Amino acid sequence: MPRIYMIRHGKAAAGWGADADPGLDGEGQAQSEAVAKEITERVGDAAPLPLVTSPLKRCRETSVPLARLWSAVPQVEAAVSEIPSPTEDLDERAAWLRRVMPGTWTDIAKDEVSGDVDFTGWRDSLVAQLQSISEDTVIFSHFIAINAAVGGATGDDRVVCFRPDNCSVTEFDVTDAGLKVVSLGREADTIVR
Template identity: 55%
Template sequence: MARIYMIRHGKAAAGWDSDPDPGLDDLGRTQSEAAAQDIMQREQIALPILSSPLRRCRETAAPLAAAWKFEPVIETRVAEVPSPTDDLEERGRWLRGVMAGTWAEAVPSSGGAHTAYDTKLLTWRQSVVDALLELKEDTVIFSHFIAINVAVGHALEDPRVISFRPDNGSVTVFETKGDTLALIEKGREADTKVN
């Protein structure tokens, strides 16, 4: 059994419909420092650190990595949800629509056949869960809003794409239990718009 601390990246300098890979803004940097302090208060020894390859996650991981004196391992399976388009405006509209429903609505099947994108989305969703379930030791992961929701949805058997709104820099805690995840603690929830 492994305990997993899944941290949402700090506030980004731009929203997901205006920049494909923004870094952190000043508040985001403050949130990354606070997340590092939170983890170091919980754990007396350094744990492995995994991070999404996206800049906002790597920058959020940096204070903890510096304190523990080692580099995070990049884990592509906990990256941002893949989009069916590279156009940022279209991506924003698509994402707002997907976030309002269930995974079954996000991946509609026509006669049982999925499009190539539907398959990519289903594969990504499963890969988030697989990345967590494969962990054999306590680990800290810096990830994204929807990826954290995938893990929570798996743990609670909740079919919604969004079952809670983890705030920037919040820590959600899971434990692996065989081929399932147990949700131990939900992170602090956001009361502002998601970006």
């Protein structure tokens, strides 16, 4: 059965309220180097595995050390990107995310700023993409996307099921019955900046 290693990107140089697509800061780059070594040790002789990354800069930059180590080219996949933003206004976007994170996917549709974005459809599409994976794979993704996968695997409707730290690794198995959580990544307090 395929194993998915879903890695949250390294620490970004800016938050949701400051930059629509920030890269990594120095700490994030160091975290990326460390997780490349960690994943290589975890998978052992199975390396190299296919690499998949969100199109956002912080994930693409997080994938670089492992791609370099394995002489691989990550596939860019929009389905594992961060939750879509209902607004382009950065301050409003950060306030919206802070407001919806404590709730459920059902609640998001009722939020005044959410508009016509189909957030449940986004979550279901992400889970379907993961369930279609047919071989062990490493994915570089985002806080909410990883939570959406955990919620999809466990039937939990909360937007935030746990708080994956930067460059933590959450493992899933793809089974005939669907996605199964093997282990949650290391947790940390996450503040929407």
